[in-house]
Amino acid sequence: MAVSAFCCGDFIPSSKFNLDSVCRVVVYFSPCHSQYTNKIWRYRKLITLEGISKTFLVAKRQPGIRHAVKSLFHREYTAVDALQDISFSIAPGEIVGYIGPNGAGKSTTIKVMSGILVPDRGACVIDGFTPWKDRVPFVKNIGVVFGQRSQLWWDVPVLDSFELLRDIYDVPEAQYKETLTLLVEALDLGAIIHTPVRQLSLGQRMRCEIAASLLHSPRILFLDEPTIGLDAVSKIAVRQFIKKINKEKGVTVILTTHDMNDIEALASRILLIGKGKLLYDGSVQGLRSRFGTKRTITADYHENGKPLHIPGAELLSWTPERAILGVDTEQVMISEAITRLSAQVELLDVAVETQPIEDIIVQMYKEYRL
Numbered sequence: 297m298a299v300s301a302f303c304c305g306d307f308i309p310s311s312k313f314n315l316d317s318v319c320r321v322v323v324y325f326s327p328c329h330s331q332y333t334n335k336i337w338r339y340r341k342l343i344t345l346e347g348i349s350k351t352f353l354v355a356k357r358q359p360g361i362r363h364a365v366k367s368l369f370h371r372e373y374t375a376v377d378a379l380q381d382i383s384f385s386i387a388p389g390e391i392v393g394y395i396g397p398n399g400a401g402k403s404t405t406i407k408v409m410s411g412i413l414v415p416d417r418g419a420c421v422i423d424g425f426t427p428w429k430d431r432v433p434f435v436k437n438i439g440v441v442f443g444q445r446s447q448l449w450w451d452v453p454v455l456d457s458f459e460l461l462r463d464i465y466d467v468p469e470a471q472y473k474e475t476l477t478l479l480v481e482a483l484d485l486g487a488i489i490h491t492p493v494r495q496l497s498l499g500q501r502m503r504c505e506i507a508a509s510l511l512h513s514p515r516i517l518f519l520d521e522p523t524i525g526l527d528a529v530s531k532i533a534v535r536q537f538i539k540k541i542n543k544e545k546g547v548t549v550i551l552t553t554h555d556m557n558d559i560e561a562l563a564s565r566i567l568l569i570g571k572g573k574l575l576y577d578g579s580v581q582g583l584r585s586r587f588g589t590k591r592t593i594t595a596d597y598h599e600n601g602k603p604l605h606i607p608g609a610e611l612l613s614w615t616p617e618r619a620i621l622g623v624d625t626e627q628v629m630i631s632e633a634i635t636r637l638s639a640q641v642e643l644l645d646v647a648v649e650t651q652p653i654e655d656i657i658v659q660m661y662k663e664y665r666l
């Protein structure tokens with residue numbers, strides 16, 4: 297019983313399955329079980345970052361010709377600590393939202409994880425590879441989309457870019473054709489695949505970028521602001537597609553975004569980074585219960601001439617038939633507030649709204665002084 301409970305859970309890559317299952321059984325029956333359980337647990341993680349730090353040296357430049365000439369001989373630099381001791385791990389099949397204010401270090405982390413940038417300190421192991429050391433085998437495992445940059449060739453039809461990428465990743469012809477057919481259908485690319493990239497709208501290009509990042513069927517997808525600048529319909533299409541490949545293909549997704557609707561729609565786990573430091577790692581639900589304690593109660597009732605006074609609740613608006621109340625659940629339980637309300641008016645309808653995730657994030661940024 298205990299063994300089966302221990303074995304079930306995350307997807308285990310087939311090539312590692314035997315070793316992994318044998319290890320787990322051996323470890324479970326070993327006398328120093330807990331010590332080894334930690335190591336095995338880490339082994340089962342697809343992505344592990346430990347103590348990653350990165351500092352950029354930015355040349356100081358003063359305006360004016362005199363300073364420009366001076367800087368030719370003597371340059372001063374400012375150190376920007378983009379990442380400070382970042383550690384986390386991600387299991388196969390997770391969708392993780394990586395959030396934080398501007399300049400927090402999100403893109404820098406994605407660049408480290410995708411092997412574009414070498415950190416100053418720390419370790420990063422993704423599916424057994426160190427991204428910046430094992431670049432050639434590693435990139436076959438990952439797809440990357442930078443919302444503000446393109447991996448497609450500007451002047452040629454989208455399909456030509458896809459074929460070039462097929463050659464770069466050395467994707468077998470049959471596999472390429474099958475994947476392309478699926479992507480064209482799922483992302484509705486049929487009408488635009490023969491159009492040069494420069495003639496596409498932002499939303500059309502973004503769908504093509506996502507397809508391009510998946511042509512080689514990677515297990516991990518890094519998405520850096522994939523919905524930036526998209527209209528509501530395109531955003532929904534991109535979100536649905538991300539959900540689909542996660543569910544059906546088990547693709548692990550790490551997503552940076554400023555759009556909290558992306559987070560609500562997709563991520564079950566959030567990593568919050570601020571000023572290069574990891575500040576929160578937990579579920580969206582955990583975030584709500586820790587920071588989202590405010591509720592709004594809208595009450596409709598039989599006409600009542602007197603403004604309400606509900607102890608523990610703030611009266612946000614009032615008419616003789618409707619009141620809107622703000623309640624902090626840390627002070628008063630919702631059920632208690634409604635009981636107090638019904639003691640004063642004859643209720644017809646009551647609606648309770650939770651705080652939008654956007655407000656909760658703003659509150660978090662305030663709390664952490666970001």
Ligand SMILES: Nc1ncnc2c1ncn2[C@@H]1O[C@H](COP(=O)(O)OP(=O)(O)OP(=O)(O)O)[C@@H](O)[C@H]1O
Pocket residue numbers: 352353354376377378396397398399400401402403404405
């Ligand atoms: N190549 C670089 N040279 C110098 N400084 C850099 C470089 N790249 C990033 N930085 C600095 O590192 C910090 C983190 O930048 P990063 O792009 O990772 O932030 P971000 O969280 O992705 O921000 P945004 O949400 O605005 O995209 C910033 O202060 C930025 O100015």
